[in-house]
Amino acid sequence: MHKFTSQFSPGPGGRNCLGMSVEHSVCENPPCPKGVASFRDHQCQTHERNASKKRSLMTAVAIDDKPCELFCTPIGKEAPVLVSDRVLDGTSCGPYEMDLCVHGMCQKIGCDGIVGSMAKEDRCGICNGDGKACKVVKGGFRHTKGMVATSHCKKVATCVLAKERTVPTCFSCYVEAAVIPVGARRIRVVEDKPAHSFLALKDSNKKSINSDWKIELPGDFLIAGTTIRYVRRGLWEKISAKGPTKMPLHLMVLLFHDQNYEIHYEYTIPVNHSADPQSQPQKQPESFYIWTHSGWEGCSVQCGGGGRKTIVSCTRIINKTMTIVNDSYCQHVLRPEPQIRQCNFHPCQARWMAGDWGSCSSTCGRGFQHREVTCIFQLQNGTYFSTRDFYCLGHKPAAIQGCEGWNCLSIWEASEWSKCSSNCGQGTKRRTVTCSNFQGKCDVATRPREEEECEDHSECYEWKTGDWAKCSATCGKGLQSRVVQCMHRVTGRHGNECPTLSKPAAYKQCHGEACNEKINVNAITSPRLAALTYKCTGDQWTVYCLVIREQNLCQDMRWYQRCCQTCRDFYANKLQPKS
Known part of the structure; x- marks a missing residue:
């Protein structure tokens, strides 16, 4: 969150000019914790509270073409309302912008902290530098359809690998794409195109984004000693950080589908820093490992006096530099007992207790989720009971917040119908119906039929x-x-x-x-005479006469008598003189 300070000053020559003279300076705090209202949201809530004397549930909306006007959306409504034509000085121009609003206009902030300054950091993080103190490292990661993942995998619900092919179960896998070294700046990771997979980050302190199959909402995260900005618009993702990183940053990809997937990343490192993990330095400094008390745990009780223990961590020491590492490096050293200090001596009093967030109101896209917030009075033994809200100090935690559902593309996909089981009469035909959501969350009531009656008379x-x-x-x-x-x-x-x-x-x-040809008295010896003189009233065996003619049986008188018309025409045509 940025803060602005202002003061009045005389004009040139020591004389006062007409109107106000204001100087602004820029300062920056660590990222706001999750669940805390943004500076723009706070302005909406303050305006509504002053207007109605009630606690507000309005949320702020940044309009692209009017970034320095205050638009607020009341809970339960979709259309934003113009509350003020000017946000407070120091408000960010947008959720992912570094520029700030001053006097109702979006102003550039130079790296020297001066409003409107043209000073810019070079790629090495040096204000007005020449960019020669570091070098740019570029790389990419590509996953080709059909590759077998060898990293951390987990079986998930039904997956759709392609429109024409579905499987009942598949595996989601974390694949390490790159390790970004210590001291990296201007980190940028971009997906080549929108995909159903997710980008993920993790450092050695187990701070992470989208790890352990838990998908985060977009926002700012403090990881590896720098603020990581995670942007997701639909199925497209981008990760960026100003740096420098204080420890190695593991860039991973959570793959859900067997598909072609590609990302590109780049960052800068000092010229005396090697980004190649295979390069061998000339001389490695000697290191040793010891147990140290690296911090304090939370107090055992909220009030009435309790105790807190130190966190015992394995620490690597190189050239007087201490780095917390995995406990396995200190197995050969005796682990000390944690130190204990008393805490929370104040008498028990009422405090706010917030329950877990409920499910998102939208299964796909932006929605809202609720939780129960209660004012409780806690005793020293840890038991508590509910009391009235005005006994609790401080602002009541939010009971509603925005969320985003991920059960998108939850539709049923059906294959082509099979052939009818019968090719003569009634039968049945079948098809395969699968859920296109990778978690298998499709509405059972809308599931298409897998079997249907049919009728075929083709055979x-x-x-x-x-x-x-x-x-x-x-x-x-x-x-x-x-x-x-x-x-x-x-x-x-x-x-x-x-x-x-x-x-x-x-x-x-x-x-x-x-x-016996000598005895065959039925043979016609004079076909011309038979054809011309035989008295014929018509064929007696019309069904077979054409066959008799084709088989050359007309010369038998028995057939000739039955097919006299056909046989006579046959002989007449046969005996015509050639022209």
């Missing part, structure tokens, strides 16, 4: 054949016939839906014993 009809009849000739070549019909295989009804190409043959040639 109901088939060709049916009868037995072959006797051969038409007692000797020589003849014909055999059989009945071929298209019939429904269930009802037995005739139809025309059978495939023509697969229709079985209805006729075939048959061969008897060789005929």
Whole structure:
């Protein structure tokens, strides 16, 4: 949070000018704790409290094109209301801006702390420097679809790997992308494109962002001795820090989906600092490890007198520099007992007690969450009971705050229907239905059906054949016939839906014993005479006459008599003189 101070001063030459003369200086405090109202929120609450004499639940909204006007949104309403045409001097121009509002206008703040100054820090953190005291380190991390993660993983609910492919379970994994060294400045980490994965940071003191599968809201975090600014807009993320870092900073990625993912990062380090972990320094200073009392724990009681213990930590000493490290480095040294000091001697009195935050009102996007805040009176033995609010000192903690739901894209995805189980009549068809949310939180009431009745008659009809009849000739070549019909295989009804190409043959040639040509009195010896003189009133066997003609059986008088019209035309055409 920035603070402004002002004073009146005479004009040039010692004479007073008309109007006020104000000087501003910039100062900066550590980041505000989580849950504490911002400077802009405080102005909204103060304005509402002065207007209604009641405790306000209004929240501030920064409008992009009017950053130095005070817009406030009452709880339960969506539209912001213009409360004042000017915010207090020193208010940030936006949630992620370094510029400040002065006299209702957004002003640049130089690195020398002067409003409107053009002084800028170079990439090495030196005000008005030339940038030669450090060098820029750039890198990237890429995860290709199909790669097997080898880092810390955890089984999660149903995942959607692609629109065309879903699996019942998958794994979310933390993958270390880079280690940012001590002394790094101007740290910047950006996702290549929006993705369902999350950026994560952790230092050796176990301060972190998005670690242990706990996703933070965007904001400022004090990690590795510097303020880390975490920005998330939809599925896109960015991390930045001014630096310098006081300890190594581990940059990780929490991967939820088997997809292509890429980030880019950069930072600066002094020119005498090696960013390459494989480079070997010429000489490593000697280090040793001891137990130290690095701090104090909280008091055992809130009032009435209690005790607090020192925190015993393993410390590495290099060139008179002390760094807290993992306790495993001090296993060979006897660990001392913690020191104890008395604390909280004041008599027990009423204090505020806040419960846990409830679930977010929105499952996807911005919403609100509530908690119970009660004024309690605590006894020395630790027991307490509720009392009236006016007995508690200080401001009552907020009972409502903004939040953001992460159960987005919670829709059901269904595959294509399978073929009908029956190709003749009624059957069933099936499909696969999966939840697209990686936590598996989809509304069961809206789940599509996985099975449905169907009806298919595409293969109901088939060709049916009868037995072959006797051969038409007692000797020589003849014909055999059989009945071929298209019939429904269930009802037995005739139809025309059978495939023509697969229709079985209805006729075939048959061969008897060789005929005695000398005795065969039925053979026509004079086809021309038979064709011209035979008295014919028409074919008697119209079904087979074309077959008789094709099989060249017209020369047999028995067939000629039955198919006289067809056979006579055949001989007449055959015996016509050639032109």
